Amino acid sequence: MPKEFTAQIAVRRGCGRWRLYVALLNTTAPWPERMFNRTVPTFTQRTEALSALGYEPVPDATWTWEEHGETHGDPSSPVFLFASIRVRSRAGVVA
Template sequence: MAGEFTAQMSVSRGRWRLYVVLLNTTERWPEFGFGRALPVPTFTERTDALSVLGFEPLPGAEWTWTEDSETPDDPASPVCLIAAIRVRSWTGVDA
């Protein structure tokens, strides 16, 4: 699986999870569970999790955060935070 992808991190069932979005495939998306809601996983923890999944951030890529709601069109709905970063398959070789 070579190429560039988007990795996302969000809270599911009260725990942070990181997953790599694989479009146009029936393959299961690679996923890493942090096993907690707080504290939010650090940059280093996220990078380590990506490594476990076989990916690394693209050079110069930064995490971006998006706010969403659990119930669309309801301004009183609880907020969901989604973090995203562009990643590539990890080669194990410094470029």
């Protein structure tokens, strides 16, 4: 059975580009990642990027979007937008 992981996408601070990565916990291995231009990547672009990294969403998984204020407790501060989804290694790919 393939291992499951969490993939996330967020705007990388300082450059304004979107970064998609798969969080590989309890390992020293580098986290697989893809960078996108400044516009929010479409569902198809995110799925293709995950596939290129050797992952796929688990069945029935959906992207969950959240926002967090840059300054905790200050509702007028800029927000940090990110999303996550459960993924698994694709068949024949060892993670």
